Amino acid sequence: MSDPLFEFLCRMGDNALVLGHRVSEWCGVAPALEEDIALANTALDLVGQATLWLDLAAEVEGAGRDADALAFRRDVWDFRNLLLVEQPNGDFGQTMMRQFLFDAWHRAYLAALTDSSDTRIAAIAEKSLKEVTYHLDRSAETVIGLGDGTEESHRRMQTALDRLFPFVGEMFVTDEVDAAMITACIAPDPRSLRAGFDSYLAEVLAEAKLIQPSGDFSHKGGKSGARHSEHLGHMLTQMQWLQRAYPDATW
Amino acid sequence: MYAQMIKSTGKGVKALEDMDPQERAFQERIDAGGKIEPKDWMPEGYRKTLIRQIGQHAHSEIVGQLPEGNWITRAPTLQRKAILLAKVQDEAGHGLYLYCAAETLGVSRDQLTRDLLSGKMKYSSIFNYPTLTWADMGAVGWLVDGAAIMNQVPLQRTSYGPYARAMVRICKEESFHQRQGFDIMMKMAQGTKAQRHMAQDALNRFWYPSLMMFGPSDKDSVHSAQSMAWKIKMNTNDELRQKFVDQTVPQAEHLGLAIPDEALRWNDERGHYDFSEPDWSEFYEVLKGNGPCSAERMAARNKAWDDGAWVREGLLAHAEKKRARKLAAE
Ligand SMILES: [Fe+2]
Ligand SMILES: [Fe+2]
Ligand SMILES: [Fe+2]
Numbered sequence: 001m002s003d004p005l006f007e008f009l010c011r012m013g014d015n016a017l018v019l020g021h022r023v024s025e026w027c028g029v030a031p032a033l034e035e036d037i038a039l040a041n042t043a044l045d046l047v048g049q050a051t052l053w054l055d056l057a058a059e060v061e062g063a064g065r066d067a068d069a070l071a072f073r074r075d076v077w078d079f080r081n082l083l084l085v086e087q088p089n090g091d092f093g094q095t096m097m098r099q100f101l102f103d104a105w106h107r108a109y110l111a112a113l114t115d116s117s118d119t120r121i122a123a124i125a126e127k128s129l130k131e132v133t134y135h136l137d138r139s140a141e142t143v144i145g146l147g148d149g150t151e152e153s154h155r156r157m158q159t160a161l162d163r164l165f166p167f168v169g170e171m172f173v174t175d176e177v178d179a180a181m182i183t184a185c186i187a188p189d190p191r192s193l194r195a196g197f198d199s200y201l202a203e204v205l206a207e208a209k210l211i212q213p214s215g216d217f218s219h220k221g222g223k224s225g226a227r228h229s230e231h232l233g234h235m236l237t238q239m240q241w242l243q244r245a246y247p248d249a250t251w
Numbered sequence: 252m253y254a255q256m257i258k259s260t261g262k263g264v265k266a267l268e269d270m271d272p273q274e275r276a277f278q279e280r281i282d283a284g285g286k287i288e289p290k291d292w293m294p295e296g297y298r299k300t301l302i303r304q305i306g307q308h309a310h311s312e313i314v315g316q317l318p319e320g321n322w323i324t325r326a327p328t329l330q331r332k333a334i335l336l337a338k339v340q341d342e343a344g345h346g347l348y349l350y351c352a353a354e355t356l357g358v359s360r361d362q363l364t365r366d367l368l369s370g371k372m373k374y375s376s377i378f379n380y381p382t383l384t385w386a387d388m389g390a391v392g393w394l395v396d397g398a399a400i401m402n403q404v405p406l407q408r409t410s411y412g413p414y415a416r417a418m419v420r421i422c423k424e425e426s427f428h429q430r431q432g433f434d435i436m437m438k439m440a441q442g443t444k445a446q447r448h449m450a451q452d453a454l455n456r457f458w459y460p461s462l463m464m465f466g467p468s469d470k471d472s473v474h475s476a477q478s479m480a481w482k483i484k485m486n487t488n489d490e491l492r493q494k495f496v497d498q499t500v501p502q503a504e505h506l507g508l509a510i511p512d513e514a515l516r517w518n519d520e521r522g523h524y525d526f527s528e529p530d531w532s533e534f535y536e537v538l539k540g541n542g543p544c545s546a547e548r549m550a551a552r553n554k555a556w557d558d559g560a561w562v563r564e565g566l567l568a569h570a571e572k573k574r575a576r577k578l579a580a581e
Contacts, residue, residue, distance in 0.1 A: 017329075024323045024332070027339055028316030029551060031559025033347050033360075036316070040340035044333055051329045068328045092562050145569040146562065153565025242327040242385055249443050251327035251385070251435075 004180035006061050007080060008187060009121075010070070011177070011223050013053030014081035016128075017071055018232070019102060020046030021239055022089055031092050038138060042099070045131040052124045072243035076233050083222035084167035086232045090160065093153070096142045097160035100204070103136035104197055105171040112188035121186060140204050147208025154209065161205075162213050169218020172197070253311035253375045253399055254304045255466040256538070257484075259477040260296035281482050286412040289355040297481050301411055302356050303372070304483060309349035310367045310374035312342045314548050318382040319391060327385060334431050335388060341424045348420060352413040368553050376534060379542025380460050386439045386449035387457070392432015394454075394461040394499065400425045401495045402465070405485035414483070433502065440506040454503065455511045459529040465492040467531055496524050 024043040030036040054067035065073075084102055089095045110132055113125035146153040172194045174182075181187035205212055221227030242251070267275055274294055280287070287293055316339050323339065326332035350360040366372040377395055382388065403425060407418045439450035465488040469475035478484035496515075503510050514527045537545065 021324060024336060027320035027323050027336070028313075028343075029320075029555035029558075031555070031562035033313070033343055033350070035559075035562075036343040037340055037347070040336055040343065044336045044340065047329055047333045047336065051333070054329075071329055072327070092559065142566075146565045148572065149565030149567075149569040150561070152561045153568070156561065238324050241325055246443065246445055249327075249446050251331055251438060251442075 003060065004177045005118075005184075005186070006057055007177045008181050009053050009057035009060060010078075010080040012124075013050050013057055013067070013070065014079050015085050015102070015106070016046045016053060017050035018079070018081040018235065019085040019099075020044075020050055021235060022085065022087075023095070023099070025089055026095065035092070042135055042138075045128075045135070049124070049128045049131070052127070056120055056124065068243070072240045076228050076236060077225055079222075079228060079232060079236075080225050081222055081232075082167070082170050083219050083229055084164065084170065086222065086229055086235065087164065087167065088231055090163070091156060093146055093156040094160040094163065096139055096146070097157060097164055099135065100139035100143045101164060101168055101201075102171075103132060103139050104200055104204075105168075105193070107132050107136045108193045108196055109188065109190070112193070116187060117185040143204060143210075144208045147205070147210045157208065158210055161210055165213045166217055166219050169216060170220050170222060173218075173220060173223070175224060253308045253315075253402070253464075255307070255373070255375060255464070257300060257304045257307065257474065257478065259300045259474040259481075261473055262296075262477075263473045264476050264480045278480070281410045281480075285410075286415065287410050288412045296477070297483075298356050300478060300481070301414065301483055302353055302358050304478075305349050305353040305356075305414055306358070306363045306366070306372055307374060309346050309353060309363065310372060311378065312346035312349060313367075314374040314378045314552060315342050315395075317548055317551055318378055318380070318544070319388060321382050322385060322388050325385070326388075331388075331435070338392070338428050338431065341428065345417075345421045345424070348417040352411075352417045355413045364556065368549070368556055370540065370549065373538065374548075375464060376537040376542065377460050377464050379537050379545045379548060380456070381544050383456070384449040384453060386436070386446070386453035389432050389435030389439055389450065390453035390457040392428050392430075393436050393502070394432075394457050395464070396425050396428040396432060397499065398461050398464045398495050400429060401491045401498075402486075408482070408485065410482035436506055436508075440508055450506070451508055454508050458511050459533075462492055462495070462526075462529045463531075463534045463537075465489075465495070467534065493523055496526050500524050 020043045023039050023046065026036070026039045026043075028036065030039055050071065051067050054070045058065045058067060058070055082102070084098060087094075087098055089098075107129065110125045110129040114122050114129060116122040116125065143157065147157045148154070172190045174189055174191050178187065178190055182189050201212065222229075242249075265274075267278060270278060273292060277287070277291075277293060277297075287297075319335060319339050319342075323332065323335050326335050350363060353363060354360060363372065367374065377398075382391065400422065403418055403422050407415055407422060409415045409418065436450055436453075439446045439453075442450075467488065469488045475484055475487065479487075500510060500515065512527045514525060516525055517523075518525045536542070540546075540549075542548075
């Protein structure tokens with residue numbers, strides 16, 4: 001295993017980077033002007049957070065890389081984001097369901113990170129937490145509004161939940177990187193956040209009149225990098241294209 | 252300029268002594284530099300012309316998200332991606348302010364949107380051109396936002412209060428847009444051979460379409476004369492175009508890029524640059540919907556609207572359910 005602190009920081013950065021990129025794909029084509037603005041705002045926050053995490057990752061690594069080198073010059077197997085965030089946008093319902101499930105985990109995880117023994121991490125978490133609290137307010141409100149809206153919007157939100165629920169479990173898996181972070185009091189045990197997440201999820205889904213899928217099967221392989229989905233490679237071909245095509249250029 | 256060829260009454264400007272007392276008082280207030288507010292009496296022609304102009308401006312902000320959105324997912328660095336996202340977010344915000352200003356004149360945002368999507372209302376010709384390389388993000392900020400500012404700065408003094416106030420907010424952000432565009436151009440112009448090539452190519456493609464943004468000469472237009480008398484248009488198209496050229500030529504020199512106009516030269520006598528007119532037949536084709544990207548832009552907006560229908564309906568239905576539940580509980 002490479003340095004667990006570097007791995008951990010890449011996980012945080014890659015989640016924000018990949019989801020920020022996905023959300024930015026909505027630019028100019030959202031269902032309403034207010035949504036265009038809100039989605040751009042979410043993407044902007046996440047790209048900013050990605051920059052902070054990946055810059056720190058590069059600093060910790062000490063190999064002369066920076067956030068841009070990590071974002072634009074690594075291949076799929078080096079990405080450490082959750083499988084959930086690389087899932088395609090689908091319709092607006094799927095995008096907002098993905099956002100909600102991630103935000104709910106992200107908020108709780110960041111809140112815990114504000115107590116990190118590493119003050120640099122605590123500082124990034126504190127700044128991000130403010131933004132993510134707002135993201136969660138908005139995504140939860142949208143899930144409720146569309147879940148308990150028309151017949152069609154309800155059906156679409158239930159489909160989105162069924163499609164994405166198998167990606168929830170990975171957020172709460174604890175592996176050897178987490179173990180090292182727990183030991184060093186840098187980050188919380190993901191398993192410890194599950195109960196809080198479940199009760200919050202139940203609350204929101206009840207208000208949204210949506211049914212939580214049964215079963216606890218979970219896809220894994222994103223945060224370890226062992227097996228990403230096919231979608232990530234396509235995202236990278238677009239995101240990294242300029243840097244790859246013109247490696248000598250500065251922008 | 253985001254409003255082009257706006258039709259006014261077409262009847263020419265009335266003399267003060269031919270106006271009835273109400274209209275005369277209205278015109279005198281404008282002449283004295285006063286503001287017209289939504290509740291004030293206004294001639295029907297003033298109201299309708301403003302709706303056309305503000306509506307077209309708002310539509311331009313909305314459609315204008317698309318050519319830049321085309322590069323958000325390919326932005327070359329995290330910082331460039333963030334800046335571009337922030338800019339496009341601003342443009343959506345401008346659309347929102349402007350639709351709100353139009354609504355004070357008694358037309359709904361939904362109605363204006365339907366008129367855009369049906370092709371009845373237009374948006375600026377410039378957004379029908381493709382963005383082909385990263386340098387185009389520079390050229391759009393530098394030239395397109397630059398040209399927009401030329402028109403929008405004087406409009407901060409326009410006679411209609413809500414429009415003038417929207418312009419004040421918008422202008423603050425537009426100058427940031429122009430600076431970031433120029434900054435991209437600078438990096439490209441000072442970069443590798445390939446980057447310099449991209450920068451020059453972007454200027455070549457965007458120069459004449461940017462000049463077209465001001466619209467054809469309107470020195471003899473009865474529509475423009477009326478709009479200027481009402482102070483909803485502050486300068487002629489030729490004045491603004493000249494100002495834009497005079498400002499931009501030294502910037503291009505600073506970048507080390509060549510403006511694609513053999514006839515461009517400083518005229519000492521006039522104290523301005525002489526320059527070639529764009530190909531106005533191309534402009535009229537673009538307005539007719541024959542721009543290089545016209546079909547894609549309209550298709551993208553229509554698809555966004557149609558695909559979003561269930562979302563808007565769903566959220567509306569939820570808001571109504573909530574209201575009903577609240578009422579029942581009282
Ligand atoms: Fe704008
Ligand atoms: Fe603009
Ligand atoms: Fe702008």
